[in-house]
Amino acid sequence: MIRLCGVTKRFEGATVLDDVSLTVPTGATLGLVGQGGAGKSLVLKLVCGLLRPDAGQVFVDDDEVSALDETALMPVRDRIGMIFQNYALFDYLTVGENIAFPLRQRRAASADEITARVTKRLAQVHLPGIEDRLPAELSGGMKKRVCLARATIHDPPILLCDDPTAGLDPVTTNRIFALLKAMQVERAATAVIVSHDVPSLLPLCDRLAVLDRGRRVFEGTCAEAEASADPLVRAFLHPEVTP
Helix, strand or coil: EEEEEEEEEEEEEEEEEEEEEEEEEECCCEEEEECCCCCCCHHHHHHHHCCCCCCEEEEEEEHHHHCHHHHHHHHHCCEEEECCCCCCCCCCCHHHHHHHHHHHHHCCCCHHHHHHHHHHHHHHCCCCCCCCCCCCHHCCHHHHHHHHHHHHHHCCCEEEEEEECCCCCCHHHHHHHHHHHHHHHHHEEEHHHCCCCHHHHHHHHEEEEEEEEEEEEEEEEEEHHHHHHHHHHHHHHHCCCCC
């Protein structure tokens, strides 16, 4: 389970998140939407402990992430896979080395097992045989799939995705969301997915949260979102409607 309890975060005097509370039950997928600058990516950074709130608490299962030092955060981060919006691949490492990086950091498997797992994961994301390529040789959609392979190579129970289809064409977007859904179902992972593509996001989600200028304006099931009379929620679900 992931919980944010009354979280506030400021930068240079500006409040970016304002008393935000969210809950993602174990095994559920939360879609997190909102306009640019609403604080969506910031939520993910707080969950994995890359940043700390100025007020409030952040929990991953029974661990209060917001109160842990870097050493105590390590086992929590081991349970998290993260897909970054800007790929965050190591340019000087091959695709295979990028995907293997989490396993090698954790010393979680032998060299032969790591090679086998990387090969299997690349096949699962429909990129077989590209282990020796460098990130610069890949298209945007291929990089996103490599990021997905790296984020899931250690089978984390929690998956955080920061706009995993940003800038991709509709066909590649559908492929990425289908892969995310398959992997989430296979592992019963707890997931938070930030996306601007709400129609493609909704079929993946059990729950939806809407942020607006740093405040949570809605959190609930997708059915509750569809029934909401809030004009902002309805604008995200039905873009043809102007709030």
